Every structure is written in structure tokens, then in C-alpha cells.
Amino acid sequence: MKIVGLITEYNPFHNGHLYHMQKAKEITGADSVIAVMSGNYVQRGAPAIMPKHLRAEVALEAGIPLVLELPVCYASGSAEYFADGAISLFEKLGCIDSICFGSECGDYYLLEKVAHVTADEPEAYKQTLQDALKQGLSFPLARQAALKAYFQDPSLDDILEQPNNILGIEYIKALYLRKSPIGAYTIRRKISGYHDKELSPGYSSASAIRRLLAFAGNSVHLASEEMYDEPGLSEVLTRLEGQVPPSCIRSLEETHRVRYPVYANDFSLLFRYRLLTETRESLAGYLDMTEELANRMINHANDFITFDQFCDLLKTRDMTYSRISRCLLHILLNIRTEDMTLYKEEGGCQYARVLGFSKDGAKLLTRIKRTSSVPLLTKLTQTEGLSKAGLRMLRQDIFAADLYESVITDKFKMPFISEYQQQIVRV
DSSP states (O other), X not given: OOEEEEEEOOTTOXXXXXXXXXXXXXXXXXXXXXXXXXXXXXXTTEEOSSOHHHHHHHHHHTTOOEEEEEOHHHHTSOHHHHHHHHHHHHHHHSOOOEEEEEESSOOHHHHHHHXXXXXXXXXXXXXXXXXXXXXXXXXXXXXXXXXXXXXTOTTHHHHHTSHHHHHHHHHHHHHHHTTOOOEEEEEEOOSSOXXXXXXXXXXXXHHHHHHHHHTSTTOOOOTTSOOOOOOOHHHHHHHHBTTBOHHHHHHHHHHBTTTBOOOGGGGHHHHHHHHHTOOHHHHTTBTTOOHHHHHHHHHTTTSOSSHHHHHHHHOXXXXXXXXXXXXXXXXXXXXXXXXXXXHXXXXXXXXXEEEEEOHHHHHHHHHHHHHOSSOEESSTTOOTTOOHHHHHHHHHHHHHHHHHHHHHHHHHTOOOOXXXXXXXXXX
């Protein structure tokens, strides 16, 4: 059996994801699919709009046979950490033949060429990168300038500005550095761009769908957006018909203001509490943190009300909003640089945690049990085979999930469901 791996967030699941799954099987010749999905927090440094078990259920009903969780330390990390965590998990499963990812350019060989340079760091590229960073450019812009100068190719600007191209480069780089036998393929994104805010015919971005859901009923959370008459949930779901699978429509309808929507600003008071316990020195230990950002946080600690507002306040020319948002999330979830150093030394993901599976997925689980070099977790109490690093990684996952559940409990006045009580989704 040939298996293709998909690295996903499904935030929420839409037609583009369905196309991705179908096309991935077609171009790789795979018989089945395994999706590694971010849990309750996503790579742009924010909580997912819906809890992970709901998103997994929709994916399973749409045809994904098995959904595994990407540990929160990787799911909330930079593109490099996110990619390396997912690739390390696929490698350790021991049964993945290939991965397939979406990209704006759809040109695998161009992305591979860039990935190998960023991995090998030839001297000319490295020097230009350092010069650009010294000039005050953010790392993404500095890398863009260095690659453009190295290849003498102005067309790279467009390639390196697109988020899925950037992730694709990191996936290829991770495979390359690990000398992995896993093959890689890319498909071009359909119609809409990652950051598009308006719905497109048939294939809309998750950003556009989340934006529409944010204004359903009385749930306005996007303070930076223009104000207009808010559509009710039924109107929103009518507009989403044909954009997302029926299983997603059903989930959005049944769980609205019961389990979702969840936004970064729902964590504002929790973040303020964490910040009150920190100093300039202690902030320096968190993943992605810089001394300059730590100083700005302390200096502006009393100048914000919401999480989003603080990100805007801290944003500078040399640090993107997403980078700052990830830093704030790492403080909230207590994810430190020393954690990632340990996990890297231990080879990446330390376990494969099951979020959900279908009948076809049960066959995949049987195979993984034979081939995996890391424990397959179906219960949180099954920790005997975990390394010290694995236990640390799992504790972070449990804390992050319980914090997210606490927000749901407070926001929607629902009973608290601890991570130990959550059941694997079966369809």
C-alpha cells in the first residue's frame, strides 16, 4: 500500500482541502492518505477557530482516513519548525512514501532549488543574508533579498512572498537535511490566495471563510475590519454552501457558540496574567523571542487591552505581525527555546498521537504499529514508551489543549472537558 502524507491545519476544512487530498492521491499514485494536523493552535500564532476534534471529524467525514496531531511546539512555530516537526513525524511512522503540499507557484523544481540553497547556505548567500539583517530587515525580507541576489532572479520576489511557497521550501529543506527517502510533490492552489478575504467561486481560502464566520450573529472580533450589518449564522452558512463539504456545514451549524468560534482576543486576559509574571530576563527564554522584543513588551505592558492590539503595538519593520503573535503564544503556552533544542537533539516528534480515524484508517493504524519508531498514542495514559523529551512534549500538548478548553468553557458557559476526557473521533 502506497501512502501519501498531507501536512494540514483544516482551519476550517474547505473545498481546497478536498481537492488537495484527491489530487495528492492522483499524482503520487497513493492508495491512502494520512493527515498530520495542527491541534488547537495554528502556525500563524493564533488559536484555531474550532477545536481540533471537530476539525478532525469534518476531515474524516470528507474522506481523510486518519488524522494525527502535530505537537503544539511545532504547530505554533515558525515555518521551519512547523515543517521539520511534520516531516520528522512522517519519517518516524515508517510507512509514508511521499508528501504532497499546495503552493502558489506549483513549481516543485523551483522550490527545491531555493530549498537546497537555504539548507546548504553557500557563502555568497550567507553573507548577503547577514548584510540584509544588519540593515534592519525582517528575516523573511532579508532571506528574500539574499536569494534574489544569489540567483540573480527578480521573479523570486513573487515566489518568496507567498506563504504556501515558503512552507513548501521548508518541507523540501527538512527532507533534504534529513536525507529522507520520502518523495515530495506540489500542486498549485486553486483560485484563491492564502490571505484572500473574500469568497471565491468554489475554492475560497480559509482566511475568507474565517472572516465570514467572525461576523455571524453577534461575534464581531476583527476590530481592524470595516463595520457593516452582521449576517446571521443561517445566512453565513448559505453563502458557504459549495465552499465547504456538507459535513463542515453541519458542524458549523451544530456547534456555533457552543464549541466555536475561538479567537486570539479570547486569550487576552490570560496573556496579561502571564505577562505580569515575567521580566525582561525571563522573557528571553521563550521561543522566537529577541531581547529587543522583550524590552518592548515590558515597556508597553500597560498599553494594551487585547491580544491583537498588543501584536499591532509591538510590530516593527524588522518583525512581522505573525512572528510577534507566535512569540506571545509561546509565552502563553510556556514553549521555550530550550524545549525545541531538546526536541531537535532527540530527532523531532516523539510520538504519533491519533485524533481520529475511519474504518479505512483502522488499517493504517495496524500498519503504523508495525513500522513506527515512535509510540502510537491512542490514550494519554499510554506513556510507558515515551522518552523524557516525549513526556515533556506531551505535557505541553495537554496544557495547551486544556487552556483552549478553558476559554471555550468561559466564553460559551459549557462544561469543561479535560484533555484526558476527550475521545478519539471515529467515523
